[in-house]
Amino acid sequence: MKLYDITLALDENLPGWPDHDSYELKYLKEIEKEDRCNLCEIKTSTHFGTHIDAPGHYVDGGKKLVDLDLDLLIGDVLVIEVEGSENIKVSDLEGKVPDETRRLIVKTANSDFIGDDVFHEEYQSFTPEAMSWLLKKGVKLLGIDYFSIAPFNDLIEPHEIFLGAGDTIALEGVDLREIKPGNYELICLPIKIAGAYGAPVRAVLRK
Numbered sequence: 001m002k003l004y005d006i007t008l009a010l011d012e013n014l015p016g017w018p019d020h021d022s023y024e025l026k027y028l029k030e031i032e033k034e035d036r037c038n039l040c041e042i043k044t045s046t047h048f049g050t051h052i053d054a055p056g057h058y059v060d061g062g063k064k065l066v067d068l069d070l071d072l073l074i075g076d077v078l079v080i081e082v083e084g085s086e087n088i089k090v091s092d093l094e095g096k097v098p099d100e101t102r103r104l105i106v107k108t109a110n111s112d113f114i115g116d117d118v119f120h121e122e123y124q125s126f127t128p129e130a131m132s133w134l135l136k137k138g139v140k141l142l143g144i145d146y147f148s149i150a151p152f153n154d155l156i157e158p159h160e161i162f163l164g165a166g167d168t169i170a171l172e173g174v175d176l177r178e179i180k181p182g183n184y185e186l187i188c189l190p191i192k193i194a195g196a197y198g199a200p201v202r203a204v205l206r207k
Contacts, residue, residue, distance in 0.1 A: 004184075004205040006174045007050045008114070010042065015119040017147060020045040047147075047198045052190050053170040057197040058159035062166065065196045070189070072141050072169055077103035077186035077205070079179055085109045087151055088126045090133045097137050103186055104134065105143035107176040114145050114175055121152045128154075131161040135168075141186075143171035143203075174203055182207075 008014060016022050024043040029035035047053065052073075055062030078101050082092045088106065097104060108124040123146040126134075131149075134142060142149055142162060149170045150158035162168055171188055185206040190199035 002207045004179060004207070006176060006179060006203045006205055007201070008173055008175050010044065010049050010200065013117040014049055015117060016045060016048050018119055018121075020048070023048055044200075046193060046196045046200070047172075049200055050171075050173040050175070050203055051198050051200045052188065053149075053159075053163065053172065053198045054196075055163040055166055055168060057163060057170075058156065059164050059166075062163060062197075065190060065193055065199050068169060068190075069167065072103070072167075073186070073188050073190075073201075075103060075186060077105055077141070077143075077184050079105045079107060079176070079181050079184060079205070081107040081181045082124075085122075085124060087124055088130050090127075090130050093130060093133065097134065097139070100138040102138060103141040103143075104139045105171065105174060105176070105186070107145055107179065107181065110144070110146040111175075111177045114173075114177065120146070123147070123152065125149055125151045126158050126162075127151075128157045128161055131158050135162065135165055140165075140167060141169045141171060143174050145174055145176045147173045171201070171203065179205065 027040045029039040054065045080096045110123050188201045188203035190201045193199050
């Protein structure tokens with residue numbers, strides 16, 4: 001079986017959300033400076049880089065990270081690709097998402113700049129109508145190749161629709177540049193952070 005790492009490395013050159021603190025790695029001890037070991041710490045948003053959103057990220061009283069069903073984060077996933085640069089509509093998805101598709105990752109034009117060191121506000125994401133349609137199809141985990149499943153200028157409604165279903169998860173910031181559409185196995189386990197509504201993940205696809 002071939003394994004594909006679709007995780008962006010946490011790095012100070014990776015852009016964060018415009019109003020979030022930037023990522024920082026700091027070395028506390030270094031062997032070359034005669035310390036007994038190499039040791040570092042990081043400062044970051046829990047929604048930096050490749051990460052998941054739990055329902056409570058946008059829904060008051062919604063599930064926190066530690067309440068998520070781990071079974072949803074491991075299993076069969078469908079990767080599809082949509083054309084164009086506008087936000088994803090129902091018509092872009094019709095014929096590509098079978099009924100009872102539980103996990104879905106969508107590759108878009110975002111993959112052209114997913115590795116850039118600047119934040120692109122014009123990224124593609126999902127319209128509210130597309131979110132409702134995907135829920136009716138059975139989608140519980142939804143992934144995309146940029147840092148939000150909702151448009152930069154309309155963050156609340158699409159998130160509320162999808163995460164408001166209560167047992168759903170958003171997987172954001174995945175690197176699909178080398179991934180072709182098809183069926184895979186997804187493994188994307190987050191750091192277990194008490195009280196948080198999201199966390200970085202190491203996301204991989206297995207063919």
